[in-house]
Amino acid sequence: MDILPLNLTHLYELEITLNRNVQKQMRFTEQWLRDINTYLDPQMVMDAWLPLFGAFSHKLLVRLAVSASILNVVTSLFKWICPEYRPIWWLREFESKYKFRGFNLDANTCDTSAGFPSSHAVTFTTFAFILFHWLLVKLGKCCNMSNFEKYILIYGFVSLPLGLLWTGRLYFLTEFLHQCIGGSLFALLGVHFFNRYSALLLKLHKWSTVVWVMVLGMLPAAVYFAMIYLVDMDPHWSVRMAFKWCSEVTLMRHEAGPIYVLFRDFGYLLGVALSCPLLHNYKNNNGSLYKRLPATAIVMFLNFTALRNTPKHMGRWIFLVYELVRNCIHSYTLLTIFPKISK
Numbered sequence: 001m002d003i004l005p006l007n008l009t010h011l012y013e014l015e016i017t018l019n020r021n022v023q024k025q026m027r028f029t030e031q032w033l034r035d036i037n038t039y040l041d042p043q044m045v046m047d048a049w050l051p052l053f054g055a056f057s058h059k060l061l062v063r064l065a066v067s068a069s070i071l072n073v074v075t076s077l078f079k080w081i082c083p084e085y086r087p088i089w090w091l092r093e094f095e096s097k098y099k100f101r102g103f104n105l106d107a108n109t110c111d112t113s114a115g116f117p118s119s120h121a122v123t124f125t126t127f128a129f130i131l132f133h134w135l136l137v138k139l140g141k142c143c144n145m146s147n148f149e150k151y152i153l154i155y156g157f158v159s160l161p162l163g164l165l166w167t168g169r170l171y172f173l174t175e176f177l178h179q180c181i182g183g184s185l186f187a188l189l190g191v192h193f194f195n196r197y198s199a200l201l202l203k204l205h206k207w208s209t210v211v212w213v214m215v216l217g218m219l220p221a222a223v224y225f226a227m228i229y230l231v232d233m234d235p236h237w238s239v240r241m242a243f244k245w246c247s248e249v250t251l252m253r254h255e256a257g258p259i260y261v262l263f264r265d266f267g268y269l270l271g272v273a274l275s276c277p278l279l280h281n282y283k284n285n286n287g288s289l290y291k292r293l294p295a296t297a298i299v300m301f302l303n304f305t306a307l308r309n310t311p312k313h314m315g316r317w318i319f320l321v322y323e324l325v326r327n328c329i330h331s332y333t334l335l336t337i338f339p340k341i342s343k
């Protein structure tokens with residue numbers, strides 16, 4: 001087998017029972033779970049929910065964009081460097097041994113990146129935690145809440161939609177439970193870390209940050225060659241698994257492939273880096289909601305138009321560079337151009 005010698009078989013054997021039970025018990029909610037998976041997809045969160053809610057406050061927008069962009073890049077890098085099975089692949093690979101049959105499958109089962117950590121869990125936890133924290137800080141001013149009460153409420157509010165998202169990932173056999181838990185814990189740690197060092201993050205210099213992002217951007221290429229020439233591992237293992245076991249190959253999406261996702265996430269992070277230092281706009285942007293909402297609608301419209309017109313049939317490199325540039329322009333527009341036009 002061409003992947004890292006991680007022996008997680010025992011854990012998979014335990015967890016697959018949970019996937020099976022979720023499928024049995026939640027069959028009547030299948031359509032809802034499918035919708036939740038679609039509307040809380042990382043791409044949807046970054047392209048729709050984040051700018052939409054960010055329109056209400058520039059501080060919120062900056063916190064969401066910075067935290068999610070960094071955590072998404074680290075998640076995609078981890079998936080690339082340490083590829084792990086998804087339940088559906090593992091089940092199919094060892095079908096003869098475990099005799100698991102009769103699972104419900106659909107388009108969600110055709111994701112082509114590796115399983116750990118769940119990108120859905122990382123992006124949504126980051127987004128929801130920062131959003132509810134912001135709401136409760138606003139509310140706390142009038143209701144006089146202690147920090148403890150605030151955190152209990154935030155965790156309560158985040159848990160419900162997050163639980164449904166996890167259930168959907170388990171139901172469609174795209175994730176084992178530890179992959180969802182790992183993703184959400186990682187996001188929570190990341191958000192607390194960024195909170196603590198926000199003063200430092202907001203003061204980062206533009207060009208040194210851009211250089212760091214570019215250097216980090218070379219890591220996936222270095223890992224690619226190291227896998228081939230040093231450890232005899234197949235860098236496209238996860239894509240091959242998906243091709244082998246996806247119920248309907250036409251359901252596999254180019255834009256969910258691991259290399260595409262890396263280009264997309266690095267593009268977004270590059271836009272954030274180009275907007276540094278973020279402190280000035282963060283402190284002095286009091287643009288009114290009447291200007292921010294229509295401006296957001298225009299930015300979202302342009303971004304979705306660009307997304308819909310992604311050149312998928314003009315060669316791999318054009319496709320990848322287009323996505324890098326689209327995401328870079330998107331985050332740069334939100335963080336740098338948007339505050340200027342909505343003042």
Ligand SMILES: O=P(O)(O)OC[C@H]1O[C@@H](O)[C@H](O)[C@@H](O)[C@@H]1O
Binds near residue numbers: 120121175
């Ligand atoms: O790791 P997960 O949660 O299974 O997500 C896999 C992929 O699913 C796709 O739908 C998303 O657009 C990607 O961003 C994501 O990487």
